[in-house]
Amino acid sequence: VVGGRPISPGELPWLAALKRDGKVICGATVVARDHLITATHCIFEVEASRLTVLVGEYDVNNSLSDGIQVSHVTQHPDFNRFTYDNDIAVLRLADPIPDNLYRPACLPDFDDDNKLEGVEAIVSGWGSTIEKGPPSNIPMKAEVNIWAQEECTGAGYGRRKVTPRMLCANAPEKDSCTGDSGGPLLLPRPHFTIVGIVSWGRGCARQGYPGVYARVAKFLPWLKLALRHACTCLP
Numbered sequence: 001v002v003g004g005r006p007i008s009p010g011e012l013p014w015l016a017a018l019k020r021d022g023k024v025i026c027g028a029t030v031v032a033r034d035h036l037i038t039a040t041h042c043i044f045e046v047e048a049s050r051l052t053v054l055v056g057e058y059d060v061n062n063s064l065s066d067g068i069q070v071s072h073v074t075q076h077p078d079f080n081r082f083t084y085d086n087d088i089a090v091l092r093l094a095d096p097i098p099d100n101l102y103r104p105a106c107l108p109d110f111d112d113d114n115k116l117e118g119v120e121a122i123v124s125g126w127g128s129t130i131e132k133g134p135p136s137n138i139p140m141k142a143e144v145n146i147w148a149q150e151e152c153t154g155a156g157y158g159r160r161k162v163t164p165r166m167l168c169a170n171a172p173e174k175d176s177c178t179g180d181s182g183g184p185l186l187l188p189r190p191h192f193t194i195v196g197i198v199s200w201g202r203g204c205a206r207q208g209y210p211g212v213y214a215r216v217a218k219f220l221p222w223l224k225l226a227l228r229h230a231c232t233c234l235p
């Protein structure tokens with residue numbers, strides 16, 4: 001996260017770090033006892049056996065555990081590895097998250113979607129704090145504003161298409177960045193609700209190039225199946 005500040009321990013308990021071969025590669029969001037949401041591009045063609053998630057961790061360089069083993073990955077069947085359309089995936093865990101660490105985020109409801117324009121949301125993660133910088137040991141957060149969809153499709157991205165399954169968000173000098181991918185874009189009210197998944201952008205916090213997120217509300221029917229109806233914070 002560029003232009004953010006450290007979150008305090010326990011402040012965003014649904015924020016998880018995704019590890020591949022023991023190394024943090026992306027963020028993820030807890031939505032049920034044994035399910036998290038992330039970006040498909042984070043785990044594209046990676047076997048579940050190589051993946052673990054850190055839940056309730058703060059300093060990922062001094063983590064208390066190796067993480068919880070991922071038992072199954074559901075990539076979105078229409079993920080496009082060139083355009084990043086449909087960049088969403090569900091991770092199933094081999095063991096449920098322990099009670100004391102379990103605090104899920106909510107999924108949006110359908111009509112939320114057109115109300116998102118102009119709304120302030122929170123992006124968070126262990127990604128770079130400056131473009132091309134190293135990842136952060138502790139999670140950072142920043143407030144960003146969700147763009148009108150027409151503005152986003154007309155943004156500097158030009159030929160690189162922003163599809164209806166995406167949303168744009170930024171604020172001056174604030175953005176998601178490398179390593180934040182797969183993590184949540186959250187609305188704090190009325191409950192912490194995951195409206196976006198960090199997906200792509202051109203650099204970080206560049207003027208005219210907002211962060212692009214998978215638009216979670218577009219995937220609710222698919223998510224309910226992939227989550228096997230296990231989600232405890234459905235609207």
Ligand code: 4AZ
Pocket residue numbers: 175176177178179180181198199200201202203204205210211212
């Ligand atoms: C990345 O490489 C990445 N500024 C994530 C988010 C953004 C850019 C790049 C958005 O994972």
